[in-house]
Amino acid sequence: MSATLQALGLDSSTADFLQSVPEELVPGRVARVDKGLATVFTTDGPVRASWSGALLTAIAADAQAGPCTGDWVVLRFWPDDRITVESVLPRRTAIVRAEVGGSSRGQVLASNVDVIAIVVGLVPEPNIVRIERFMALAWESGARPVVVLTKSDLVGDADSVAEDVALAAPGADVLVCSATTGPGMDDVRALVAGDATLALLGSSGAGKSSLVNALAGVELLDVQDIREDGKGRHTSVRRELIVLPSGGIVIDTPGLRGIGLQESGEGLAAAFPDITALAERCKFKDCSHVMEPDCAVRAALDDGSLPYRRYESWVKLQREAAYMARRADIRLRNEMKKEWVRASKSYRRDHKPRP
Numbered sequence: 021m022s023a024t025l026q027a028l029g030l031d032s033s034t035a036d037f038l039q040s041v042p043e044e045l046v047p048g049r050v051a052r053v054d055k056g057l058a059t060v061f062t063t064d065g066p067v068r069a070s071w072s073g074a075l076l077t078a079i080a081a082d083a084q085a086g087p088c089t090g091d092w093v094v095l096r097f098w099p100d101d102r103i104t105v106e107s108v109l110p111r112r113t114a115i116v117r118a119e120v121g122g123s124s125r126g127q128v129l130a131s132n133v134d135v136i137a138i139v140v141g142l143v144p145e146p147n148i149v150r151i152e153r154f155m156a157l158a159w160e161s162g163a164r165p166v167v168v169l170t171k172s173d174l175v176g177d178a179d180s181v182a183e184d185v186a187l188a189a190p191g192a193d194v195l196v197c198s199a200t201t202g203p204g205m206d207d208v209r210a211l212v213a214g215d216a217t218l219a220l221l222g223s224s225g226a227g228k229s230s231l232v233n234a235l236a237g238v239e240l241l242d243v244q245d246i247r248e249d250g251k252g253r254h255t256s257v258r259r260e261l262i263v264l265p266s267g268g269i270v271i272d273t274p275g276l277r278g279i280g281l282q283e284s285g286e287g288l289a290a291a292f293p294d295i296t297a298l299a300e301r302c303k304f305k306d307c308s309h310v311m312e313p314d315c316a317v318r319a320a321l322d323d324g325s326l327p328y329r330r331y332e333s334w335v336k337l338q339r340e341a342a343y344m345a346r347r348a349d350i351r352l353r354n355e356m357k358k359e360w361v362r363a364s365k366s367y368r369r370d371h372k373p374r375p
């Protein structure tokens with residue numbers, strides 16, 4: 021596959037940045053990272069590249085500095101036929117998943133995404149809490165979230181489900197479509213207009229691969245037979261960037277199951293603007309909305325204007341975000357301690373009393 025940089029989703033800020041890159045370096049976009057190598061799409065087609073020394077040093081200091089799907093990079097072609105990623109260009113947006121049981125840094129799943137489609141099958145019935153969780157992750161990334169309810173051919177009342185889902189996803193459009201029979205696919209296709217980059221998030225079996233295939237008009241991805249209990253088989257281990265024949269780029273991340281939130285909590289506030297606005301009217305700035313007097317959140321629960329279910333999932337997600345923040349703090353403190361030990365050791369070495 022070869023394409024212009026525009027067809028690979030080049031945006032104006034990245035284009036500006038590339039102006040200052042030395043001529044011997046070749047720009048490209050990362051389609052996939054596996055086995056310590058990146059598959060990079062360039063205007064001359066795909067290449068496989070390893071990391072440069074400088075990039076390895078940067079990764080040692082910060083794992084997020086490593087290339088991920090969607091990154092713009094510059095490559096060096098060596099006389100001995102090796103190809104290395106020299107550097108990763110600044111990311112416009114980044115979808116970050118907190119690592120399960122790992123470091124508190126979080127893992128960048130995809131970058132430079134314009135629109136995130138949270139793909140949810142209408143069968144089995146959509147899990148609202150899960151959608152809220154995906155929404156927080158999506159808002160945090162800087163990309164625009166959209167909910168895509170698919171498999172509409174299997175239900176009669178897709179529009180009323182869409183209305184319920186819209187309540188859980190304020191600020192996001194909710195689209196209804198069927199990848200199998202076609203209705204609603206034009207609205208999905210419009211998400212990649214102008215060579216935009218669309219990332220698909222969603223549980224295993226939600227219908228992501230089927231959407232990509234419908235957008236591409238050919239079978240690019242394996243569609244997995246669903247298990248009898250309705251859960252997907254969770255087989256997609258690939259993380260791919262796909263350039264659609266009709267224009268636009270789709271990033272299909274593997275089915276995400278245990279998605280953690282990244283620490284700042286900004287995504288959470290954006291996903292729950294109703295509760296955030298209420299909380300501003302509480303008497304106490306640090307109100308926990310549990311037992312303080314003049315709590316606007318509890319008042320809204322009491323008068324029924326805030327659904328209890330939504331309040332509960334907000335409390336749960338907020339606890340999770342607070343936990344992540346605490347963990348990041350501890351990590352920072354440990355790093356500072358290590359830095360101090362290192363500095364004091366080298367001080368002692370340099371100021372050793374003479375024998």
Ligand SMILES: Nc1nc2c(ncn2[C@@H]2O[C@H](COP(=O)(O)OP(=O)(O)OP(=O)(O)O)[C@@H](O)[C@H]2O)c(=O)[nH]1
Nearest residue numbers: 171198199200224225226227228229230244256275
């Ligand atoms: N009836 C109907 N079935 C669909 C539709 N889209 C997907 N399916 C079916 O749902 C199942 C799962 O679809 P996939 O596209 O493989 O789901 P996925 O989200 O890619 O799943 P993972 O690869 O596990 O992440 C398959 O059996 C599809 O045939 C649709 O629009 N209508």
Ligand SMILES: [Zn+2]
Nearest residue numbers: 302307309315
């Ligand atoms: Zn309160």
